[in-house]
Amino acid sequence: MPELPEVETVKNGLLNLALGYEITGINLLNANSLQSDKNILKTFVFGSKIINIRRRAKLLMVDLSSHYSLLIHLKMTGQIVFVDLNNRFAAGHPNDSFINDLPDRSTRIEIMLNNNGMIFFNDQRKFGWVKILPTITLTDEDYFKKYGPEPLMDNFSKTNFKRNLLKHPKSKIKAVLLNQTVVAGIGNIYADESLFLSKIHPESQVSSLTDKNIESLFVSIRSVLKLSIDKGGSTAKNYINAEGKKGSYLQFAQVFRRQDQPCFICGLPIVKIRVAGRGTHLCLRCQKLLIE
DNA sequence: CACTTGACCTGTCCGC
DNA sequence: TGCGGACAGGTCAAGT
Secondary structure, three states: OOOHHHHHHHHHHHHHHHOOOEEEEEEEOOHHHEOOOOOHHHHHOOOOEEEEEEEEOOEEEEEEOOOEEEEEEOOOOEEEEEEEOOOOOOOOOOOHHHHHOOOOOOEEEEEEEOOOEEEEEEEOOOOOEEEEEEHHHOOOOOOOOOOOOOOOOOOOOHHHHHHHHOOOOOOEHHHHHHOOOOOOOOOHHHHHHHHHHOOEOOOOEHHHOOHHHHHHHHHHHHHHHHHHHHOOOEOOOOOOOOOOOOOEHHHHOOOOOOEOOEOOOOOOEEEEEEEOOEEEEEOOOOOEOOOO
């Protein structure tokens, strides 16, 4: 599920709801969802304050006053939801029934805060995880050194993008967009959307892209991600933000999950094929296949 | 080496 | 209604 815009939205929600509070306890409903020595909880988590919440690529970081951080990857179906235990059963609660039902059978970890709030880590498929690591290691020089640039930051330049793409000249462009060492944070939804906007067929070979193609892709990636953050991300099935709300980007999607519906540009039905092992949506008339 | 496939899990949907 | 198979926002290791 969660790609860059979804994790960014969760981060912003948690900053509003949980910053400054102390973690008073943690329940591990699924032990494997916490991929660190459980003893570390007592030493570096319980009694620590949340002093910052950050995102890098698709990873969420909750920095604690103990100089340790919770590092969270939501993978396909992970959710981080904050619930105010004082309010959730109140009549007319804006978030309706879902958060009133937590914990549910997908709840893997519960984090208690001293503001009578609880953070639920829900994850149907159990691919997601939480690790506890020293905050100082969660930098681009250390933990994130293999990751490519953040596409919405200044160090994501056209030249940098081109150089990283051309490290994989024989690969299909879609596979390379999904490679987190090239650009960080793009997943299946935004790869398809960016390729449509720049009129490039996802199976095009990287080495056959022109400078114009690369420039167009560079611009498309940034505009798609910005629009999605603006819309609170995409909810295809499971995704919800820290308040338990869905994102609305898919109402604006050009191709993702629009197979058999007409292309907004030319009217030809969008098709769904398989590229790099992933379901891939495109317009066969608007998106040119570039092979040398 | 470069690239593709299978595995990790749970749930849902579709065809027979 | 039941059952098998394919598929789902991600990322590795193993295979070709």
